[in-house]
Amino acid sequence: MAQTLHIVGGGMAGAEAAWQAANAGLDVVIHEMRPDVETFAHRTGHLAEMVCSNSFRSDDSEQNAVGLLHWEMRAAGGLIMEMADAHRLPAGGALAVDRDAFAEAVTTRLTALPNVRVEPGEIDELPGDGHWIIATGPLTSGALAEAIRAETAADQLAFFDAIAPIVYAESIDMTRAWRQSRYDKGETEEERTAYINCPMDRETYEAFIDALLAADKTEFKPGETAGYFDGCLPIEVMAERGRETLRHGPMKPVGLTNPHQPDVKPYAVVQLRRDNALGTLYNIVGFQTKMKYGAQTDVFRMIPGLEDASFARLGGIHRNTFINSPTLLDGEMRLKSRPNIRFAGQITGVEGYVESAAMGLLAGRLATAELTGRSLPPVPATTATGALVTHITGGAEAKTFQPMNVNFGLFPPVDLKGGRRNRPARYKAYTDRAKSDWLGWLAANAQNAA
Numbered sequence: 001m002a003q004t005l006h007i008v009g010g011g012m013a014g015a016e017a018a019w020q021a022a023n024a025g026l027d028v029v030i031h032e033m034r035p036d037v038e039t040f041a042h043r044t045g046h047l048a049e050m051v052c053s054n055s056f057r058s059d060d061s062e063q064n065a066v067g068l069l070h071w072e073m074r075a076a077g078g079l080i081m082e083m084a085d086a087h088r089l090p091a092g093g094a095l096a097v098d099r100d101a102f103a104e105a106v107t108t109r110l111t112a113l114p115n116v117r118v119e120p121g122e123i124d125e126l127p128g129d130g131h132w133i134i135a136t137g138p139l140t141s142g143a144l145a146e147a148i149r150a151e152t153a154a155d156q157l158a159f160f161d162a163i164a165p166i167v168y169a170e171s172i173d174m175t176r177a178w179r180q181s182r183y184d185k186g187e188t189e190e191e192r193t194a195y196i197n198c199p200m201d202r203e204t205y206e207a208f209i210d211a212l213l214a215a216d217k218t219e220f221k222p223g224e225t226a227g228y229f230d231g232c233l234p235i236e237v238m239a240e241r242g243r244e245t246l247r248h249g250p251m252k253p254v255g256l257t258n259p260h261q262p263d264v265k266p267y268a269v270v271q272l273r274r275d276n277a278l279g280t281l282y283n284i285v286g287f288q289t290k291m292k293y294g295a296q297t298d299v300f301r302m303i304p305g306l307e308d309a310s311f312a313r314l315g316g317i318h319r320n321t322f323i324n325s326p327t328l329l330d331g332e333m334r335l336k337s338r339p340n341i342r343f344a345g346q347i348t349g350v351e352g353y354v355e356s357a358a359m360g361l362l363a364g365r366l367a368t369a370e371l372t373g374r375s376l377p378p379v380p381a382t383t384a385t386g387a388l389v390t391h392i393t394g395g396a397e398a399k400t401f402q403p404m405n406v407n408f409g410l411f412p413p414v415d416l417k418g419g420r421r422n423r424p425a426r427y428k429a430y431t432d433r434a435k436s437d438w439l440g441w442l443a444a445n446a447q448n449a450a
């Protein structure tokens with residue numbers, strides 16, 4: 001008799017996990033609370049509803065990490081990508097989708113499978129036995145969130161993401177910036193040089209504050225802000241409270257000496273902290289923001305040392321329920337304290353439709369392998385799917401864990417023969433390696449299933 005996999009939440013991740021598991025022969029039950037229980041963002045009862053933009057972002061699988069994720073999901077027979085392609089709208093290099101037709105098609109295709117059943121209703125506690133994937137997304141219902149919090153710990157479940165911008169380390173101008181922890185604190189040289197510092201003189205600081213105050217900002221949705229203003233004020237709100245507030249907060253210049261100008265005391269200092277084990281990404285400390293994306297790049301490039309910064313992701317503050325995956329999940333996306341439960345999608349701390357669907361695809365395959373008594377080789381960290389799962393299950397700093405989009409900073413560096421090459425050549429090398437490794441992993445999946 002086929003084994004049963006229960007999936008809570010029929011969004012991007014849950015729908016893709018169900019498709020993968022059902023096509024591999026499992027019986028699948030999707031527990032979906034909509035339309036009986038609504039969220040503030042969803043409008044329909046369809047599976048895989050896109051709650052906001054209708055874009056799957058860049059479809060360039062050679063030069064863009066999210067385009068590579070598209071490619072990997074297509075190669076794995078993913079339903080979300082097949083339906084997105086079928087309902088594609090013209091949008092230049094981006095993959096834009098007719099959202100209603102897309103969600104209807106995902107629902108129809110899934111429910112047409114004889115071994116998939118949608119069980120309407122909210123799941124309000126963590127299941128005791130059986131095999132489960134929880135894919136309830138950024139708007140996980142209150143009762144289930146409370147149950148997750150009770151199982152884990154109060155500080156292991158977040159209700160908002162307060163994302164500071166993340167910069168590629170290689171794009172920081174180290175002739176202006178320097179490495180030093182405040183007051184040289186730390187036992188090891190690595191700890192004493194854990195931060196990258198960008199100094200500002202008075203004139204630059206004043207211009208920066210003016211730009212922050214004038215920048216275009218995104219408004220909160222009604223009901224979105226409850227409980228958020230605890231210790232994670234957007235920088236522009238801090239600037240509105242007084243021109244000196246930032247200089248006495250995240251930009252305080254104390255305990256730091258600029259080796260490029262040891263005799264000049266900076267008026268303010270912007271600090272960046274390492275964001276991943278590879279040391280390829282740095283977040284700007286305390287710089288969560290509601291500025292619009294275009295305004296963010298303009299304003300942050302005013303910071304000395306960041307004039308040519310490339311951003312792996314820009315800042316934001318959103319309603320978003322997510323767990324501290326680096327501490328709670330094992331490498332196979334199982335809750336360490338209850339290994340019969342996997343987590344997938346945005347609740348694991350990835351961000352975006354595509355990343356969530358990819359984590360659903362992987363969780364569906366991992367659950368299938370486990371339920372059918374097969375072992376899968378670990379998904380290579382050199383692939384987009386592997387880089388993401390490696391990041392959330394261990395590569396990211398647990399203490400400062402915030403949701404992450406896929407980006408090349410998560411990939412192990414490529415060894416380019418012939419020295420440093422230009423960015424397109426490097427990205428092509430990343431994506432060539434990923435495609436080859438992903439096909440190898442899929443082949444190992446297929447062999448194990450045979």
Ligand SMILES: Cc1cc2nc3c(=O)[nH]c(=O)nc-3n(C[C@H](O)[C@H](O)[C@H](O)COP(=O)(O)OP(=O)(O)OC[C@H]3O[C@@H](n4cnc5c(N)ncnc54)[C@H](O)[C@@H]3O)c2cc1C
Binds near residue numbers: 121141
């Ligand atoms: C306001 C808002 C705007 C966003 N805009 C964008 C955007 O423009 N682009 C982008 O890429 N991403 C956006 N996101 C993120 C987006 O939600 C995710 O990328 C994606 O939908 C996550 O997929 P998921 O499967 O993890 O969650 P979802 O797609 O949200 O699916 C989760 C499902 O679980 C169900 N559910 C929740 N709790 C329970 C329960 N207890 N029992 C049963 N079912 C339950 C929900 O009804 C839902 O169907 C936005 C998020 C929000 C909140």
